[in-house]
Amino acid sequence: MSPADALFGAFSLPFMWRALVVMLVLSVIAGVVGVLVNLRSLEFITDGLTHAVFPGLAVGLAVGGASGVLPGAAVAALIGAVLLTWLMRSGIASDAGIAVVLTAAFSVGVIVVSKSDDYAGALETLLFGRVLTIPPSDVVPLVVVSAIALLLVALTAKQQVFRAFDAAGSRAAGNSAFALDLTLNVAVALVVVAGASTVGSLLVLALLVVPGAVARLLTGRLWLLFPLAGVFAALASWFGLAAGFAASVGAGIDLPAGSTIVAVFVVAYGVVLVGRLIRDAAVRRAQGRPTAPGEAKSSVAASGEGAA
Amino acid sequence: MSATAVLTFEGAAFTHPGGDGVSDLDFAIAPGEAVALIGPNGAGKSTLLRGVLGLVPLTRGRMTFGRRVAAGTEAGATGATGAAADGTHADRGMVGFLPQTMEFDVDFPISLEQVVMQGRYRRLGLLRWPGRADRAAVRHALETVGLTEFAAKRFGSLSGGQRQRGLLARALAADPSLLLLDEPFNGLDQPNRDALVATLRRLKAEGVAVLVSTHDLELAREVCDRVLLVNGRQTAFGPVSDALTLSNVQRCFEGVEVEIDEHTLVVPGHEGH
Numbered sequence: 001m002s003p004a005d006a007l008f009g010a011f012s013l014p015f016m017w018r019a020l021v022v023m024l025v026l027s028v029i030a031g032v033v034g035v036l037v038n039l040r041s042l043e044f045i046t047d048g049l050t051h052a053v054f055p056g057l058a059v060g061l062a063v064g065g066a067s068g069v070l071p072g073a074a075v076a077a078l079i080g081a082v083l084l085t086w087l088m089r090s091g092i093a094s095d096a097g098i099a100v101v102l103t104a105a106f107s108v109g110v111i112v113v114s115k116s117d118d119y120a121g122a123l124e125t126l127l128f129g130r131v132l133t134i135p136p137s138d139v140v141p142l143v144v145v146s147a148i149a150l151l152l153v154a155l156t157a158k159q160q161v162f163r164a165f166d167a168a169g170s171r172a173a174g175n176s177a178f179a180l181d182l183t184l185n186v187a188v189a190l191v192v193v194a195g196a197s198t199v200g201s202l203l204v205l206a207l208l209v210v211p212g213a214v215a216r217l218l219t220g221r222l223w224l225l226f227p228l229a230g231v232f233a234a235l236a237s238w239f240g241l242a243a244g245f246a247a248s249v250g251a252g253i254d255l256p257a258g259s260t261i262v263a264v265f266v267v268a269y270g271v272v273l274v275g276r277l278i279r280d281a282a283v284r285r286a287q288g289r290p291t292a293p294g295e296a297k298s299s300v301a302a303s304g305e306g307a308a
Numbered sequence: 309m310s311a312t313a314v315l316t317f318e319g320a321a322f323t324h325p326g327g328d329g330v331s332d333l334d335f336a337i338a339p340g341e342a343v344a345l346i347g348p349n350g351a352g353k354s355t356l357l358r359g360v361l362g363l364v365p366l367t368r369g370r371m372t373f374g375r376r377v378a379a380g381t382e383a384g385a386t387g388a389t390g391a392a393a394d395g396t397h398a399d400r401g402m403v404g405f406l407p408q409t410m411e412f413d414v415d416f417p418i419s420l421e422q423v424v425m426q427g428r429y430r431r432l433g434l435l436r437w438p439g440r441a442d443r444a445a446v447r448h449a450l451e452t453v454g455l456t457e458f459a460a461k462r463f464g465s466l467s468g469g470q471r472q473r474g475l476l477a478r479a480l481a482a483d484p485s486l487l488l489l490d491e492p493f494n495g496l497d498q499p500n501r502d503a504l505v506a507t508l509r510r511l512k513a514e515g516v517a518v519l520v521s522t523h524d525l526e527l528a529r530e531v532c533d534r535v536l537l538v539n540g541r542q543t544a545f546g547p548v549s550d551a552l553t554l555s556n557v558q559r560c561f562e563g564v565e566v567e568i569d570e571h572t573l574v575v576p577g578h579e580g581h
Contacts, residue, residue: 158429166426222419
């Protein structure tokens with residue numbers, strides 16, 4: 001199979017095309033929301049939300065079958081978002097509090113799933129998603145859920161960045177910290193809901209965290225972070241689906257699609273990180289200083305002392 | 309009190325949920341007037357400034373800012389109606405605030421002009437994005453503090469004095485009718501201090517009301533028209549020459565040995581200037 005077949009031809013198959021559309025929408029929105037997760041350093045809270053959604057997925061599946069997964073997840077996500085926002089606000093927030101919530105939620109989910117007839121199959125679907133077997137009827141709800149998340153972030157983006165940079169200043173300017181945190185957490189939770197039924201509830205964290213981190217490595221310009229994260233997420237999702245297809249159909253190696261996509265995200269992050277390190281080293285060599293930019297001042301002072 | 313005042317307090321008190329705060333506030337600031345807020349550490353200077361911003365509850369009395377009236381919330385307080393406002397969103401006066409310190413991540417990818425633009429957000433509200441007028445206000449604010457050539461620099465890469473001037477520009481970008489400054493002279497070198505004094509003079513001339521907490525009596529004499537002495541409550545308020553007397557200051561800093569001369573208030577254990 002040629003690279004062109006994998007990258008373009010593969011998507012003439014309806015299930016591949018559907019997977020691509022859903023992954024592009026989801027990953028671009030997750031990337032944009034993820035920039036705020038990165039700027040606020042909310043990675044662990046985001047992890048908490050991915051786990052908090054799990055019992056919702058499980059209950060939804062148990063009650064309504066496959067079509068119950070999305071509503072179940074949405075309810076759990078909203079409860080989780082409110083709970084975590086309240087924990088953050090009350091100061092209990094600490095990592096310990098989040099860790100208790102996320103493990104408790106997860107164990108409840110596993111107990112619910114264990115009561116189903118197809119324990120192993122159901123658990124695998126919920127944890128690792130089913131990006132290639134998304135029912136056509138699920139596409140619109142997934143896109144709608146993602147779009148609401150994007151809208152919440154787009155409407156509050158200025159104030160979210162302000163709060164991320166200077167929490168006290170944002171409050172002094174009349175912004176409600178609780179309202180902003182709740183909005184962001186609900187947006188993250190909705191992305192988790194959409195992601196849980198595609199790449200699975202464990203791997204959706206990568207979609208939320210990696211593109212923002214990549215954008216931070218690529219630029220120091222604030223408003224460029226969002227488009228860069230979105231473009232990175234779109235490309236990585238596309239290549240990930242194509243790579244999984246090429247391996248499965250071309251080489252006969254059966255790779256789970258969701259995990260392959262996430263692997264591409266992480267590998268691409270590694271490539272960008274190495275590129276950034278090489279660039280920084282080149283910049284330092286060009287400046288003739290053996291120190292990082294932040295240390296430049298102290299090294300100048302030290303060499304001045306040496307000369308005296 | 310004067311109908312033209314920007315900010316008026318009548319028997320007001322701000323109280324933290326923990327119980328401490330600042331009370332007996334009875335003063336007014338007119339447009340173009342600067343008031344020096346003086347008192348020992350822990351006297352409630354920051355509480356008062358944060359109270360004006362709505363970050364500490366007004367528990368007694370009344371505060372009038374522009375056309376907005378807020379009444380104390382404590383049971384039995386005069387006019388305890390919660391917060392009553394007769395101003396609509398559009399005719400809200402703007403407050404600019406320069407905090408004493410700011411915690412932020414020096415690697416945060418934000419430029420100086422983007423930080424200054426945050427001062428416009430309250431005017432813009434949730435939905436609108438900055439336009440031509442906002443960019444002009446940011447340019448003007450940067451010009452006022454003398455940081456025009458640093459506009460595109462990452463905020464974290466600036467020196468301490470430049471960051472503080474940048475935050476002052478953010479407060480000014482709001483085009484405030486009232487400017488609150490919390491110990492703005494702490495840690496400033498002479499050139500930055502002189503620049504700040506010049507900026508405050510210019511703002512007063514433009515009609516901005518200024519409330520500035522400070523240990524620096526020289527500053528109080530240089531740019532302020534009145535002084536407000538607080539120590540858990542208001543102990544004196546009046547024109548600098550009348551209110552800033554040794555006996556008033558000693559009463560305010562009770563239990564602390566105070567020396568006062570033409571320029572400097574010397575309080576042991578204080579970083580006085």
